[in-house]
Amino acid sequence: MTTDDSPLPTRSLGELKVPAQGLGCLSMTSFYARSDPAEALATVHQAIDRGVTLLDTADVQGLGEGERMLGKAVAGRRDRALISTKVGLERDHSGEFLGVRGDRAYIRERCHGSLRRLGVEHLDLYVKHWAAPGERIEEAVGALAELVAEGKVRHLCLSEVSADTIRRAHAVHPITAVQSEWSLWSRGIEEQVVATCRELGIGIIASCPLGRGFLTDRIRSTADLGPAEDFRHALPRFSATGLPRNLAVVEALRPPAAKRGITVAQLALAWLHHQGDDVVPIPGTARRDHLEENLAAASLQLSPEERAAVEAAVPAAAVHGDRYPPFLMQLVDN
Structure with missing residues (x-):
């Protein structure tokens, strides 16, 4: 396994300059197998010490537990951290998913809650989480723009939305970045979203770049997933029928990696x-240890021939199954 502690390259998210790789904090508090809190905290500290600035969470992660954990992790390190959190997915106190919201009152209320849980005075990136079918993104972005004017938010971001929604949102207030799944496992944004972002000067934050753990080559069967509450059990690509078929994706990547x-x-x-x-x-x-493995990839140089070999091994249509079950699929890419 290659590791590298050299400085991370710099990338541009709109006018925001950031190191080439950030840290997703979803698995630290919810949705997957329960992590060790002390190790999770140490992982954030090590990421910051290694030059990672972009730290991503969401208000729905652990019903606010994710934000509280990240707030604890950045205490005393705030000047070296760019905090990104999300708003828009509504859950009740039991964790049941209620839907997607983008109305002004909801966004303002959730922003103030996020600031309180994180223990910070402003959010560096505030991400509108998905868009419901027919949602007026203009209202959501208008509310977010108010928060920018008030100094509570620095940059706006959208998540898992269509190219048309990006254009409409950007016309209301500049969008710094779009955060959507992008990996060898999920390449849907290559159809329209990537080109639209580049036309408008919007950066791209690639979430789930390892296919929710599948591209780590550590998942060979459903038994390798977390306990019953691990939400991957509900995803078609990880089902008892989908996962065995998708193992071919990892198998095809082993030879060029080796x-x-x-x-x-x-x-x-x-x-x-x-x-x-x-x-x-x-x-x-x-x-x-996984953080260090991931960071080393930011400095790896692949030749055009190596990149072509990877894409030939895993064509865009190679993955079987949707990213989410039907009731959630209707809420993404709107």
């Missing part, structure tokens, strides 16, 4: 890093 002396995860991340200087992957982990 040839370079790197892991499958590092190869997958390196491929994504070569998609442009406006792309910043945010692989998630709650472990320091």
